Amino acid sequence: MNVLIPISVAIIALAFVVLVFFLARTLKSLQGTLDNVAKTLDGLETQLNGVTSETAQLLHKTNKLAEDVQTKADSLNTVFSAVQDLGSSIHNVNQSVRKVTEKISTGAERQSENISQVVQWGNVAINLWEKWKIKKSKLESSRRKQYQ
Known part of the structure; x- marks a missing residue:
């Protein structure tokens, strides 16, 4: 029985070495994958920063456009009110002409x-x-005939 214990310990040691070897390989593969994920995330962060700045510029331009549209709409309000006044005036003239x-x-x-x-x-x-x-x-004509 004395031989069984050292063989068992040797088998356990060998199994532990095999386990550590495959665990090391798996961890190394996982390290490579995590490095790739880190690089991808860095690239995404750079792209996201670019998209964020472009979005901010687009939002700024949109705000300017909205202000411009609002200004033009306000100026059109005076035109519409003048047209409405003109319509009322024409209506009054038509009523006056009708009465006359x-x-x-x-x-x-x-x-x-x-x-x-x-x-x-x-x-x-x-x-x-x-x-x-x-x-x-x-x-x-009769007088002329008399004098002739």
């Missing part, structure tokens, strides 16, 4: 009989004047 037209047509309807009589009297006056002219020219 109604008054004129009402007055014309009232005076239509008087106008008709004036036109008839005017025609009578023109006819009388034409007859007087004809009579006058006949009279003058």
